[in-house]
Amino acid sequence: MKVWGIRIAMVDSKRKYSNSDGTLNIQSLRSDFPVLSRSIRGKKLVYLDNAATALKPLRVIESLERYYRQGTANIHRGVHLLSEEATTAYEQVRDIVAQFVQASDQKEIIFTSGTTAGINLVAMSFVKPMLSPGDEILISYLEHHANIVPWQMLCEQTGAKLKIMPISESGDIDMDQCQAMINSKTKFMSVSWVSNAIGTVNPIDDIVRLANGANIPILVDAAQAVAHFPVNLQRLKADFLVFSGHKLFGPTGVGVLFGRTHHLESMRPIFGGGDMIKTVSFEKTVYADIPARFEAGTPPIADVIALGEAIKFVTDDIGFDRIAIYEDHLLKLATTALRAVSGLRIIGNAKIKVPVVSFILDNIHAHDIGSILDQHGVAVRTGHHCAEPLLKFFGVPATARASFSIINDEQDVEALVRSLLKAKELFA
Amino acid sequence: MSASELYQRVILDHNRNPRNYGELTQFDYFARGFNPICGDRLTVFFSVENRGGNELQEIEAFRSHEILSQMRFISNSCALCRASASIMTEVLTGNPIGKCLNIFQDFMDFIQTEARDEVKEPIGDLKAFSEIYRFPARRKCVSLPWKTFVAALNQHHDVTTEESNYSDQGKGTIK
Ligand SMILES: Cc1ncc(COP(=O)(O)O)c(C=O)c1O
Numbered sequence: 001m002k003v004w005g006i007r008i009a010m011v012d013s014k015r016k017y018s019n020s021d022g023t024l025n026i027q028s029l030r031s032d033f034p035v036l037s038r039s040i041r042g043k044k045l046v047y048l049d050n051a052a053t054a055l056k057p058l059r060v061i062e063s064l065e066r067y068y069r070q071g072t073a074n075i076h077r078g079v080h081l082l083s084e085e086a087t088t089a090y091e092q093v094r095d096i097v098a099q100f101v102q103a104s105d106q107k108e109i110i111f112t113s114g115t116t117a118g119i120n121l122v123a124m125s126f127v128k129p130m131l132s133p134g135d136e137i138l139i140s141y142l143e144h145h146a147n148i149v150p151w152q153m154l155c156e157q158t159g160a161k162l163k164i165m166p167i168s169e170s171g172d173i174d175m176d177q178c179q180a181m182i183n184s185k186t187k188f189m190s191v192s193w194v195s196n197a198i199g200t201v202n203p204i205d206d207i208v209r210l211a212n213g214a215n216i217p218i219l220v221d222a223a224q225a226v227a228h229f230p231v232n233l234q235r236l237k238a239d240f241l242v243f244s245g246h247k248l249f250g251p252t253g254v255g256v257l258f259g260r261t262h263h264l265e266s267m268r269p270i271f272g273g274g275d276m277i278k279t280v281s282f283e284k285t286v287y288a289d290i291p292a293r294f295e296a297g298t299p300p301i302a303d304v305i306a307l308g309e310a311i312k313f314v315t316d317d318i319g320f321d322r323i324a325i326y327e328d329h330l331l332k333l334a335t336t337a338l339r340a341v342s343g344l345r346i347i348g349n350a351k352i353k354v355p356v357v358s359f360i361l362d363n364i365h366a367h368d369i370g371s372i373l374d375q376h377g378v379a380v381r382t383g384h385h386c387a388e389p390l391l392k393f394f395g396v397p398a399t400a401r402a403s404f405s406i407i408n409d410e411q412d413v414e415a416l417v418r419s420l421l422k423a424k425e426l427f428a
Numbered sequence: 429m430s431a432s433e434l435y436q437r438v439i440l441d442h443n444r445n446p447r448n449y450g451e452l453t454q455f456d457y458f459a460r461g462f463n464p465i466c467g468d469r470l471t472v473f474f475s476v477e478n479r480g481g482n483e484l485q486e487i488e489a490f491r492s493h494e495i496l497s498q499m500r501f502i503s504n505s506c507a508l509c510r511a512s513a514s515i516m517t518e519v520l521t522g523n524p525i526g527k528c529l530n531i532f533q534d535f536m537d538f539i540q541t542e543a544r545d546e547v548k549e550p551i552g553d554l555k556a557f558s559e560i561y562r563f564p565a566r567r568k569c570v571s572l573p574w575k576t577f578v579a580a581l582n583q584h585h586d587v588t589t590e591e592s593n594y595s596d597q598g599k600g601t602i603k
Contacts (some may be wrong), residue, residue, distance in 0.1 A: 365506035367466045368435070370564060375431040383466045397467030397504060426431055427440065428505070 001321060009175030016317040021314055024322045026409050033407055042379030046415045051196050051224060051356055051403030052381050054249045056310075059317070063309040064251060074298055076275055090301055093114045093308035094291070095296035097256055100311050101231040101241065105261060110291045111304050115223040116146040118242030119190065121257060121294065123150040125267040126240075127188045133159030136185045138216075140165040141196040141393055142202065145386040147221045151190065160187070161289055171200045171348035178207065182214050187321040194224035197385040197401065198348025199356030201225075208238050217263070223247055228327060228354045230320045235337065239263055245303065254303035255344065257294070262288040271296040323406055330404045330413065331355035337417045338402075343424070347391075347399050355404035358385070361420070364427045366398040372426060373400075376419035414425055434563065435507065438556035442511035447518055452500040461576030463509070463568055463589040470503035470513055472576045476525065494525045506569050508560070513573035517554045525581065532574050539567050 001007070015022075017029040030036050033055045038045050047055060067089075073082035075090045098106040106315040112118045127137070132284035137151045141164055148162075155162050163186070165178040173191075182189075189211045193204045204220060219240040222231060226243045233241065240263070245254040259267075269276055269287060273296035287293045314323070334357050338344055343362035361369060370382035377379065381401045384391045402416055440471035452458075452473035460471045476494040499517040503510050520528045534548050539560045541547045549555065560570050568589040 365468075367468070367506035367566070367569060368508070371434060371563065372431040375434070388467075391467070397469070422431065426435055427443075 001324070005315060015319060015322075024318065024406065025328050026326070026406070029186075029318070030407055030409070032059070034058065034061070040377040040379070041375055044415075046376075046412045046417060047407065048229070048402040048412065049379045049381050049402060050227075050407070051247070051401065053246045054227060055250065055407055056251070057249055057313050059309045059313050060250055060306045063306040064302050067305055075301055076292075086301055086305075089305045089308075090299070093304050093311075096308045100226075100315065101256075101258055102234050103258055104234065107289070107291050108258055108261055108264065110257040110259065110264070110294045112242070112255045112257050112294075113244070113253055113300070114146075114244040115221060115242045116150075116244075116255075118255055118257035119146055119219065119221065120150045120239075121270055121332050122240050122242075122259070123154050124270050125294075126217070126259075126263060128158065129152055130187055131158040131160045133158040134185060135187045136163045137161070138163045138165060138178075138181060138184070138186050138189045140178075140191050140202070141167040142171070142173065142197070142200055142390055143190075143387065144221065144223070144390070146223075147192055148389070150313060150357065161185075164389075165191075167200075167390075168422070171195065171198045171350040173200075173202050173207070175203065175206060175210075179210055182210065182216065183394050186216050189218040190221065190278065191218065192224065192352050194222075194228070195348070195350075195387070196224045196272040197390050197399070198350070198358045199353040199403075200348060200350035201352040201354060204238075205236060207282070207348035208236055224354065225355075227314065227323075228320075229324060233258060238289055238428070244313050245307040245310060247309050248307075249313055250307040251300070251303035254300045254307050256307075261290070264294070267294075268278075268411075269293050269296065273297045275299075277380055295357055309424055318406060326406055327355045327404065330410075331357075333355040334402065334404060334413045335411060337413050338420075341417060341420055341424075344420070347394050347396060356365040356399045356401060357403075358395055358399040360399050361424065364423055366400045369400040369420070372423040373419045374417070376415065376422065378415055378419050380416075431557050434561075434566075435581070436556040438553050439507060439511040442514040442553065443507035446501075446503075446510055446514040448514065448521075449502065450500055451502055452498065455498075456579040457583070459576045459580035459585050459587055461572045461587050461589075463505075463572055465568070465589065466506065466527065468503070468505035468509045468569060468572060470501055470505055470509065470573055470576060472499070472501045472573060472580055474499035474577075474580070479524075496520050496523055496525060496528055501543045501573065503573075505572075508557075508566055508569040509572050512557070512570045513547070515556070516573050516577065519552045519554060520577070529578070529581075532578060536571060539570055540564075583584075 017025045019025045035055050071085050073086040094273050095110045096104045151162050165182055166174050194201050195417040208218055217239040220238040222241050222243040227248050239260055241258040243256055243416045246252040276288050276293050276296040278288050345360050347358040366382040373380055383398050455473040456475045458473040462469050475498045477497040478493055479495050499521050501513045535550050535554055538547045538550050539557055572589050576587055
């Protein structure tokens, strides 16, 4: 099966949240998200801000609680039972993540505090030492600030230049121009797989192949991809890939950096401290091997363990096949319903999109839309979505963004449209 | 609480038909305000008249010899910001600068103090912002025009909602 241009395997084992025909039972899935039973300003919560952060299922919440109630201990440090248990649970998640992205070796998985931390680590540790004045770093117009600012900072420090791959009016990366921008000065590429602001799914295979062909290391920002489709790093030959746990139904404060072994082994750590060393004397410290070398200090143990549960929730309880089918349905439904609202303009109509719809309304500023929807219990994001250059490209200072996920149902789409009509009425 | 309490009729009206909207070609002070969180932008222009005389100066400590004689603004912003700017031009015009600053302070208190019995009822259409204190995420939309006004007074031409100068924290000091 192919959805969003990505091949997705059908899993046929008996799974949770199933109707008798094996399709996803949304209501039983929703019942595992406690926040959804909260009422907001006296209304049923309609959570359409999944791209900012995903809500958390019981499986994740209970895992966090279990660690603090039954097994609190530091890892890699104690011989006592609690520490051993915690260490095992923590390291098991490395395996789970390695399988999740199909890395060939679990030591290529480094736990970070999130996407932002992963990008900054690669910028400082891998890219900075190889830059000379005049060198170029290539990113796209679609990037989140987290994939712009660290590179600008490097450029300031080294005299390198930031180059931007252009996009079309629809919000698609222009692959011909992208190719034309690669030259002997290009030292690194960093591109998002999916745009958080307008939902474009970039042709990441083609972009990575282009980088590979030109021998330029490339980082893929998968923050907005991992909750929607599977990652296969055996096929996708990215040098680095980063994502955050919290957009994947996991806790905040934890994320993943994948790096190819030969790169990670060549990199100097940025943070020094406990857990990242083999031996320390005042004369000389020998760094630990990867991945420990990049995990100085006590990590967010409970959160890493709960991230493992979040991944199992996505892959085992739901399955990417069912996510793809259902989210594609929601996207079509929402796009059609929003197009029917007069005066509404959707920003970003890329060929392939995740269920993210950014829009503006005539005569009502996005911020006002956000407040009025909130009064109806509908949570959307408004503003520039940490992608100011992109919104400037579309000539708008701000949009309202409804980002859907498997936790949403068709009634949520109806509630969104209904409250938009109310907003129009109020401002008429 | 409903959307119509936040967006009271008066606010919607000022948003639709902003008063004193447009550029001022001759002015003594101006500043541009920007809210980087949502992209709201506005520019405030105003002129002052020197009314001379010393006796009033003793009563109103701060720049009492200056009266704000004319004020205009332009904006590309949400309704709350635009209405706030529109009402600001109405309530400040004709007042001594010292009094304008008092109005500013009282209004900043009004939009953020939770204990409602401790706040002074503001003048004119400013009352329409009586529910803003419940919406911390939107207070900056309302305070931006005011912060921009105070920045202009201080001869600073660019100010954002994220700066601590020209505090919009009510009782905070004015530089
Ligand atoms: C595409 C993209 N990159 C990076 C980030 C930053 O992620 P975090 O804030 O979790 O580090 C986000 C989060 O919004 C994102 O959507």
